[in-house]
Amino acid sequence: MRQASHRLTIATxxxxxxxxxxxxxxxxxxxxxxxxxLTVFCRHTSASLIVQENADPDVQRDLEAFFARLAPESPGLxxxxxxGPDDMPAHIRAALTQTQLSIPVESGRMxxxxxxxxxxFEHRRRPQRREVALHLxxx
Amino acid sequence: MRQASHRLTIATxxxxxxxxxxxxxxxxxxxxxxxxxLTVFCRHTSASLIVQENADPDVQRDLEAFFARLAPESPGLxxxxxxGPDDMPAHIRAALTQTQLSIPVESGRMxxxxxxxxxxFEHRRRPQRREVALHLxxx
Amino acid sequence: MRQASHRLTIATxxxxxxxxxxxxxxxxxxxxxxxxxLTVFCRHTSASLIVQENADPDVQRDLEAFFARLAPESPGLxxxxxxGPDDMPAHIRAALTQTQLSIPVESGRMxxxxxxxxxxFEHRRRPQRREVALHLxxx
Numbered sequence: 123m124r125q126a127s128h129r130l131t132i133a134t135x136x137x138x139x140x141x142x143x144x145x146x147x148x149x150x151x152x153x154x155x156x157x158x159x160l161t162v163f164c165r166h167t168s169a170s171l172i173v174q175e176n177a178d179p180d181v182q183r184d185l186e187a188f189f190a191r192l193a194p195e196s197p198g199l200x201x202x203x204x205x206g207p208d209d210m211p212a213h214i215r216a217a218l219t220q221t222q223l224s225i226p227v228e229s230g231r232m233x234x235x236x237x238x239x240x241x242x243f244e245h246r247r248r249p250q251r252r253e254v255a256l257h258l259x260x261x
Numbered sequence: 262m263r264q265a266s267h268r269l270t271i272a273t274x275x276x277x278x279x280x281x282x283x284x285x286x287x288x289x290x291x292x293x294x295x296x297x298x299l300t301v302f303c304r305h306t307s308a309s310l311i312v313q314e315n316a317d318p319d320v321q322r323d324l325e326a327f328f329a330r331l332a333p334e335s336p337g338l339x340x341x342x343x344x345g346p347d348d349m350p351a352h353i354r355a356a357l358t359q360t361q362l363s364i365p366v367e368s369g370r371m372x373x374x375x376x377x378x379x380x381x382f383e384h385r386r387r388p389q390r391r392e393v394a395l396h397l398x399x400x
Numbered sequence: 401m402r403q404a405s406h407r408l409t410i411a412t413x414x415x416x417x418x419x420x421x422x423x424x425x426x427x428x429x430x431x432x433x434x435x436x437x438l439t440v441f442c443r444h445t446s447a448s449l450i451v452q453e454n455a456d457p458d459v460q461r462d463l464e465a466f467f468a469r470l471a472p473e474s475p476g477l478x479x480x481x482x483x484g485p486d487d488m489p490a491h492i493r494a495a496l497t498q499t500q501l502s503i504p505v506e507s508g509r510m511x512x513x514x515x516x517x518x519x520x521f522e523h524r525r526r527p528q529r530r531e532v533a534l535h536l537x538x539x
Contacts, residue, residue, distance in 0.1 A: 188353050228394075
C-alpha cells in the first residue's frame with residue numbers, strides 16, 4: 123500500500139462550474155495505482171466541489187441560478203459585507219456543497235458514473251486561482 | 262493493510278430515502294477488517310447519499326417535503342427539462358446532499374451513532390436501479 | 401502504512417458553530433504521521449461538520465441566520481415534532497451540510513487553507529455534548 127499527494131491549481135471563470143475531471147484523471151493515471159481511494163480537497167471557503175452531470179450544459183446554468191436565488195446578493199441581508207456583496211453568499215454556497223470528495227479507484231480510474239463529472243464550483247463573481255489538494259492511497 | 266472494492270445495486274421506490282445500512286454492514290462483515298475506513302460512492306447525479314435518523318419515519322417524510330419545496334418541479338423554472346420535470350430538481354437535490362460518505366470502522370463495524378442510518382436518497386419520481394461503489398481500507 | 405482511531409467529545413453552546421480545528425490538530429500531532437488522510441465523522445443527526453472561514457465571526461452569524469431562515473421552526477410545518485420544534489429543522493440542516501470530512505495530511509498537518517477552520521455545527525437550541533470519531537491512515 124502506498125500514497126501520493128499533489129496540488130492542482132485551477133483558474134476559474136468567475137461564478138459557476140469548472141470541470142476538473144481531466145486534470146485529476148491525468149494525475150491519477152501517472153501514479154500507477156490500480157485500486158485505491160482518491161481524495162480531492164478544496165482549500166477555500168468561497169469555492170467548493172461538486173459531482174454533477176457532464177452532458178447538458180443547461181444543468182450547470184440551472185444549478186448556478188438555483189444557488190443565486192437561494193443565497194442572493196442582497197444589501198443588508200448579511201453582516202459580513204466588507205469583502206464585497208458576493209462574499210457571504212459564496213460562503214453559504216460552499217457550506218451547502220462539498221469541500222472534499224473521496225472517490226474509489228478501480229483499474230486505475232475513478233469509479234465515476236457515465237454521466238458524472240467532477241467540478242470546482244466557483245462562488246465569487248470574478249475569476250480566481252484556486253488550489254485543490256489531491257491525496258491517493260492504494261496499490 | 263489491505264483493501265476491498267464492491268458494487269451494490271439498490272432498487273429505490275421512487276423519490277425518498279431507502280436505507281442501505283444493512284447491505285453495507287453485511288458486505289463489511291464479510292471482509293474481516295477490524296479497523297479501517299469504508300467509503301460509499303453514489304454513481305448517479307439524480308440520487309445521493311445521506312446519514313439520517315433511523316427511528317421516526319416522519320423524519321424521512323419531512324425531509325422529502327423540505328427538498329420538494331426547496332427545488333420544486335416548476336414549468337419554466339429550469340432550462341434543462343428534456344428528461345422530465347423531475348430531473349433538474351433531482352440534480353439540485355443531489356448537489357445539496359452527498360455523493361460520497363466515508364465512515365470509520367472500529368471492531369468490524371461502522372461507527373454510526375445510535376440513531377444514525379445510511380440512506381440512498383432517490384430524487385427521481387419513478388423507482389430506479391442505482392449503483393453504489395464501496396471501498397474499504399484497513400486491517 | 402498504519403492507522404489510528406479516536407473519539408473527541410465536544411461541548412457545544414447551542415445552535416451555531418464550535419471550532420474543532422485545535423483539538424483535531426492536537427490529536428493528529430501526537431500520531432507521528434507525516435502524510436496521510438484524516439477522517440472526521442459526526443455521530444449525530446442534529447449536528448454536523450463544516451469547513452468555514454475562521455477570520456470574521458460575522459460569517460458564522462450570517463451562516464446561522466441563513467439556515468434559520470431556510471429551515472425555520474414553524475408549528476405545523478413538520479410531522480416530526482415530538483422532540484421539540486428545533487429537532488426537525490436540525491435534521492434538515494444536518495442533511496444540507498456534512499456528516500463526514502476527510503482531510504489530506506502533509507508534513508504532519510491537515511492541508512486546510514489559510515482561512516479555513518473545521519467546525520462542529522450544532523443545530524439544536526440547547527448546548528449538547530457531541531461525539532466525533534477520528535480516523536487516520538498514513539505513515
